[in-house]
Amino acid sequence: MADVVRGAVPSPNIWNSPQVYEVENRAVDPDGLIEATMRRLHPWAGANVLDLGCGTGFHLPLFAREATRVVGVEPHSGLAAAARRRVAHLTNVTVRDGAAQALPLPDASVDVVHARWAYFFGPGCEPGLAELARVLRRGGTAFLIDNDATRSTFGGWFRRWLPDYNPGKVERFWARHGFTREPLLIRWLFERRADLAAVLRIEFPAELAEAFLAEHPGLEVDYAINLWHRNY
Template sequence: MSDKPLVGQVPDDFTRSPNQADHPAVYELENAAMDPDGVLLDAMRELAPWAGRTLLDLGCGSGYWLPGYAAEAATVVGVEPDPSLLPLAAARPGGARVLHGSAEHLPLPDDSVDVVHARFAYFFPPGCDAGLAEVRRVLRPGGRLVVVDNDHHHGEFAQLLAISPWAAYQGNGAATAQWWAERGAVRREVMSEWRFARRDDLEAVLRLEFPADVAEPWLRSRPDALGLTYGYVLFTVEV
């Protein structure tokens, strides 16, 4: 069983994820459809192997990925700033510890983890230096941070991002790539997909992620689609 989530003194100025926090059941469908062949996970393992090591899932949300990490890692810790998501993460099987914290305030000792994952959390620079400093603090020598971001240029999901006003603040990814490059990160592109078992699930997820004037035309033009291609960018920093 997971530890009871520890709610500490974490600033309330974190960026809340309304899609996951307000619609956890739909977001669960999204996670389940993501990377069905494990292409992204294989790339993450290659960049920063976690078998037998201590892994921190930074911004773990509802904890969907914690059991999979726990099946390979010696120890898994999930850190999440949104108190509404902590009970969901703590209820996952696998024995991961779930702690209240943020990128800027990690409730962990110095040199205590080997791998940090930030999957769609804490990846919109500028303004991320304090969090990166905290990650460096908790990583052991030779440890690695792997940040999972959207590829804004490849895949059908990128095409939807490009026309969505909800994603306009992300830009085209150039500023993010430059920020990470200046901090010594290695950038890697990975092409994968979303694959759903039911059409209704695909429709629900696209309507969660995009406004109606973006999602509905795409769905109407692909009445038989059960998924879409999805490009990722990984940024890896070694301590």
């Protein structure tokens, strides 16, 4: 069994099924809307970038093409090892074991932080926010990507799974902490129906996954997200 950094918040989808999560990563946002929005708000050419909760390192090569230095931080040792293998040929990328609440980085050493569906889900993540404030340089930007449960097909699925989830409470939390919401409507686009089925089965309880699959034909799912961002 892989080691996990103390204090890490479990991510059952990728921790238990990294190969299926890889399929999901390939399906997310084929139009590049997230990347384009981030570039508009804070380009990373020549910057030091932190990919927080980097998993198997799927996004590290993207940042490495333009950034001066990229660090991936991941609390799950097995995933971190996979990320290291993925970027072994990239001389400007390092992967470190660590958690959002205790980043293994010096003060004021990062220009851009990217955290996608990793740890920062609203109330309770204050220790991680304190660490962002510590490691980001003045003028740096944190990007935190989370689900928008108020709209889209995926948002409807999310509400059926977690009916007590309160989007308004989450939005008020981020506003209090100085973040701005950029609402985006992206999509999943799969190559095969079996891939969609496999991803639904790692993201939702079995009964709901089968219901969603039966209700939704095709290979594409509209998916609303919030890109939270703050300049430090």
